[in-house]
Amino acid sequence: MAPILSAPSVAVVGGGPAGLLAAQRLAEAGYPVTVFEAQPTVGRKFLVAGHGGFNLTNAEPLPDFSHRYGARQADFDRFLSHFTPTDLRQWLHSLGIETFVGTSGRVFPTDEYKPAQVLRAWLQRLAALGVQLRVRHRWLGFTPERALRLRDEATGQEFSVQPAATVLALGGASWVKTGSDGQWTSLLSAWGVTLEPFAPSNCGAEVAWSEFFRVKVGRAPLKNIALECGGQTVRGELLLTDYGVEGTPVYALTPPLRAALQTPQSALLYLNLKPDLTAEQLWQKLRAPRNGKSLAVYLEKTLRLGPPVPTLLRELAPAEAGASPESLAALLQRLPVPVTGLRPLDEAISTAGGVAWPEVDENLMLQKLPGVFVAGEMLDWEAPTGGYLLQGCLSTGAWVARGIQHWLRPQPA
Numbered sequence: 001m002a003p004i005l006s007a008p009s010v011a012v013v014g015g016g017p018a019g020l021l022a023a024q025r026l027a028e029a030g031y032p033v034t035v036f037e038a039q040p041t042v043g044r045k046f047l048v049a050g051h052g053g054f055n056l057t058n059a060e061p062l063p064d065f066s067h068r069y070g071a072r073q074a075d076f077d078r079f080l081s082h083f084t085p086t087d088l089r090q091w092l093h094s095l096g097i098e099t100f101v102g103t104s105g106r107v108f109p110t111d112e113y114k115p116a117q118v119l120r121a122w123l124q125r126l127a128a129l130g131v132q133l134r135v136r137h138r139w140l141g142f143t144p145e146r147a148l149r150l151r152d153e154a155t156g157q158e159f160s161v162q163p164a165a166t167v168l169a170l171g172g173a174s175w176v177k178t179g180s181d182g183q184w185t186s187l188l189s190a191w192g193v194t195l196e197p198f199a200p201s202n203c204g205a206e207v208a209w210s211e212f213f214r215v216k217v218g219r220a221p222l223k224n225i226a227l228e229c230g231g232q233t234v235r236g237e238l239l240l241t242d243y244g245v246e247g248t249p250v251y252a253l254t255p256p257l258r259a260a261l262q263t264p265q266s267a268l269l270y271l272n273l274k275p276d277l278t279a280e281q282l283w284q285k286l287r288a289p290r291n292g293k294s295l296a297v298y299l300e301k302t303l304r305l306g307p308p309v310p311t312l313l314r315e316l317a318p319a320e321a322g323a324s325p326e327s328l329a330a331l332l333q334r335l336p337v338p339v340t341g342l343r344p345l346d347e348a349i350s351t352a353g354g355v356a357w358p359e360v361d362e363n364l365m366l367q368k369l370p371g372v373f374v375a376g377e378m379l380d381w382e383a384p385t386g387g388y389l390l391q392g393c394l395s396t397g398a399w400v401a402r403g404i405q406h407w408l409r410p411q412p413a
């Protein structure tokens with residue numbers, strides 16, 4: 001190994017949104033910062049996030065916002081209060097990027113700003129602040145003296161640096177092609193850091209459809225439905241696919257679905273195809289005589305439930321289950337969809353698991369590695385889509401920058 005180089009004051013390892021925001025805040029506070037990124041470019045997952053609508057945060061007010069982080073709500077209360085959704089929008093404004101609030105409170109950049117432009121503006125700001133970006137530099141762990149071991153991927157040369165403080169912002173373990181490969185877990189567990197196993201979050205669910213259903217329905221949306229699992233109900237659009245179901249309501253229900261899949265009972269999603277009607281209203285509508293109409297024609301005429309609903313009912317419920325108006329109404333509002341599993345980790349929008357919470361102090365510094373702070377998706381938290389993921393990553397990035405400033409502040413003699 002080559003000799004130890006002159007140390008940057010703060011090293012940020014991982015050039016995703018969490019790491020880049022920590023770098024910006026530290027550089028603004030006057031620290032020399034170097035970002036080490038294994039890939040040839042930074043922000044690859046940030047750019048992927050922009051493909052299907054670049055949902056940067058959400059306009060939901062704060063107490064409700066932090067509920068989205070489930071068991072970590074109290075921690076995220078602190079992180080979000082320090083770098084709020086409003087701060088995020090103001091930060092974008094300071095980069096010259098305007099935003100607007102879309103449906104369900106989701107915040108997007110206005111049409112003229114593509115994801116690559118947002119990233120470019122951000123990188124220009126980092127350059128102006130003097131942040132050094134070292135791409136193609138993979139972190140390999142720590143030396144026995146706790147210096148950072150790095151490899152220049154272009155030359156294969158290994159070296160080490162001993163910064164005054166380090167931010168690890170290495171991401172989760174999905175979409176490996178963006179660089180979030182989760183390989184860092186062994187580098188931390190070697191130092192006794194406890195890690196929760198990665199699990200897919202915000203992903204599709206698998207259903208063992210019959211061959212007939214797969215061929216007949218293929219991919220089909222079900223608009224304006226509600227989906228329930230584990231006592232949680234989420235409204236939105238469901239997409240039936242050849243492997244099962246996907247869409248915002250399924251993504252949001254991954255935590256209870258994952259829990260249900262770990263029990264011996266079958267994991268069920270309950271589908272409400274008419275969530276705007278009360279059971280009584282639905283039942284009243286279904287009292288209209290069928291007059292020999294097929295179920296498909298009857299559902300279309302009475303409730304405007306066209307294809308693929310009749311095929312879905314046939315697939316998931318025995319014919320007699322909807323024989324009477326009462327039983328049909330009950331079925332339409334609570335159709336059990338048996339889930340056999342979640343989609344593979346690499347396909348997931350985000351991952352649960354990572355650095356266990358008891359391993360970090362209130363500043364997100366690793367208890368076993370003083371001076372090393374962790375931010376972003378590599379911590380064990382999860383949140384639904386809707387802007388909560390990027391906001392969580394950016395708020396934790398800002399939070400560790402704050403923690404490092406405290407850590408590096410000279411102590412009174």
Ligand SMILES: Cc1cc2nc3c(=O)[nH]c(=O)nc-3n(C[C@H](O)[C@H](O)[C@H](O)COP(=O)(O)OP(=O)(O)OC[C@H]3O[C@@H](n4cnc5c(N)ncnc54)[C@H](O)[C@@H]3O)c2cc1C
Pocket residue numbers: 013014015016017018019036037038039042043044045046048049050053054055056057137138139140169170171172174175178179180181182183184348349350375376377378386387388389390391393
């Ligand atoms: C398809 C898709 C759509 C999404 N859409 C949205 C959305 O609309 N809104 C939203 O809020 N969120 C969205 N997300 C989620 C969001 O992109 C992530 O939560 C966020 O990028 C995670 O940020 P991070 O900085 O923690 O990690 P990452 O962005 O994963 O960055 C981690 C970085 O660390 C680098 N790295 C890893 N190991 C090493 C190493 N050993 N040495 C050096 N570097 C290393 C990686 O190459 C990577 O660049 C989406 C995600 C996906 C996949």
